C-alpha cells in the first residue's frame with residue numbers, strides 16, 4: 001500500500017472497493033490507534049484494559065470489520081480466535097464444537113506424548129491420572145474447556161469475539177463473561193471483544209449480570225473524519241492503478257459524509273464508472289454518475305430495513321423532522337462530521353407544532369426513535385437523524 005498515486009500503473013481488473021457488509025476494506029479508515037492498543041494489550045499481559053473491548057455503532061459503521069481486524073491481529077501474535085454467536089446455544093457451541101476443534105488443531109500428535117512418557121518412565125501413571133481427571137469432569141463447562149485450551153497453548157492466548165451483541169441471550173452472555181473473568185483472575189492470557197448496536201448494547205448492559213462487560217473498554221464507532229475518508233478513497237483507488245482526480249476526490253469525499261459503508265459504495269461505483277469509460281483516472285463525472293446510485297444502495301441496504309414496520313406515530317415524527325430540516329437545510333453545508341451538533345437537526349418544539357400536538361405528547365415517540373438508533377439528541381431540545389441521507393429518503397417517500 002502506498003500513499004502516492006500510481007498515475008502510470010495499469011488499472012487492475014478487480015474493483016478494490018468492498019461495498020458489502022462484513023467485508024474488510026483494502027484500507028481501513030480511522031481505526032489504527034485502537035488496533036494498536038489491542039495489539040499492545042496482547043503483549044502487555046493479563047490485566048491490560050484493552051483485553052476486554054466493547055465496540056458499538058450504527059449499521060454500516062464498521063463493527064464486523066473491526067472485529068475481523070482484531071482477530072487478524074490476534075492470530076498474527078499466535079493467539080487462538082474463537083467466534084461466539086449470539087444465539088441461545090452460544091455456550092454449548094463453544095463447549096462442544098468450537099473449543100474442541102481448536103484444541104485438536106493445536107495439540108501435538110499423540111505419539112510424541114507417548115514416546116516422551118516412556119522415556120521418563122512415569123508416563124503410564126500420568127496418562128491414567130489424566131484420563132481419571134477426564135472422567136471426573138465428564139460434563140465439561142465453558143470454564144473447564146477454556147482451561148484445557150489455555151493449557152494447550154504455549155506463549156499465546158485465547159481471543160473470543162462476539163458480534164451483534166445486542167441480540168445475545170442474557171444468561172448465555174453471563175456465562176461467557178463469568179468464564180472469561182475466571183480465566184483472567186488466574187492470569188491466563190484471554191481477551192474478549194464484542195460489538196453491537198448502540199442502544200441495544202446499552203439496554204443489555206442495564207441488566208444484572210453484565211457488570212464485567214460494563215467495565216470493558218468502550219469504543220463508540222462514529223463517522224470517520226473527513227481527512228480519513230479522503231485518504232481512504234485516494235489510497236484505495238490509487239493503489240489499484242486508477243486514482244481520483246482532485247475534483248473527483250473532493251466530491252466523493254463529500255458524498256460519504258464520514259460513513260464507512262458509503263466510502264466503499266461511492267468508491268466502488270465511481271471506480272466502475274471510470275472503468276466503463278476506459279479512463280485511467282476517476283473523474284468528477286464518474287463520481288456524479290455514481291452518486292444517485294450510491295444513495296439508492298444506502299436506501300435499500302440501510303434506510304429501508306431500518307424503517308420497516310415502524311409504527312405510524314414514529315414515522316410521522318420522522319416525516320415532520322425531515323420536512324423541518326429541509327426548510328432550514330440551506331443554512332449550513334451538510335456533513336455528519338461537523339463539529340456543530342445542531343447541524344441538520346430539528347427542534348422538538350417545531351416537530352410538535354408541525355404535527356399539531358403538545359411538545360410533551362412527543363416524548364414517547366422521541367425516546368422510542370432514540371432506542372431504535374434512528375435519531376439522536378443534538379443539543380438542547382433538538383434531534384437529528386443518525387444515518388446520512390435518511391431525511392432525503394423520507395422526503396422522497398412523501399413526495
Ligand SMILES: Nc1ncnc2c1ncn2[C@@H]1O[C@H](COP(=O)(O)OP(=O)(O)OP(=O)(O)O)[C@@H](O)[C@H]1O
Pocket residue numbers: 018019020021022023024025027028029030031057058059060061062063064065066232260261262263264
Ligand atoms: N474503517 C473503515 N474504513 C473503510 N471502510 C470501512 C471501514 N469499516 C467498515 N468499512 C466498510 O463499511 C461496510 C460496512 O462494514 P461492517 O459490515 O463492518 O459494518 P457493521 O457496523 O458491522 O454493520 P452492521 O451493523 O449492519 O452489521 C463494509 O463495506 C466495509 O468494507
Ligand SMILES: [Mg+2]
Pocket residue numbers: 021022063064065163
Ligand atoms: Mg456487522
